[in-house]
Amino acid sequence: MDKFDRRILACLQADATLAVADIAQRVGLSATPCWRRIQKLEAAGVITKRVALLDPEKLNVGVTVFVSVRTSEHDMAWLQRFAEGVASISEVVELYRMSGDVDYLLRIQVPDIAAYDAVYKRLIGLARLQDVSSSFAMERIKSTTELPLAYIADK
Structure with missing residues (x-):
């Protein structure tokens, strides 16, 4: 794992809804190599799931x-x-x-x-x-x- 992978992971941890093009721009890659890296991270089990985080107070489980x-x-x-x-x-x-x-x-x-x-x-x-x-x-x-x-x- 290199600096690009770390940057990709940081982006996805902060907002998993980011488009690949946005992630690529933020980490300094073009979209295709960025997408390949994300796929490799998923295949390797580093990225295990992409989810939405919910507000417990608004769901009455605060x-x-x-x-x-x-x-x-x-x-x-x-x-x-x-x-x-x-x-x-x-x-x-x-x-x-x-x-x-x-x-x-x-x-x-x-x-x-x-x-x-x-x-x-x-x-x-x-x-x-x-x-x-x-x-x-x-x-x-x-x-x-x-x-x-x-x-x-x-x-």
């Missing part, structure tokens, strides 16, 4: 809840049951397996505490959990989907 889960079970059958169950809960927008004191961390988007309580009840019904701890975000200070590109090794 309450962000971070949920820490601990379990005393650490086998594949438990993990598969838990992961598949969590995947079926649309309010859970992120799920991570963690190191340290917490086994799993979830980010949940809901309209209010009552809606979170309903999600909580579904969550505890999925699999045996040792501890579930919820923290409500008071304010979103920084939120981005743009990944840092400074760590990409030059060709």
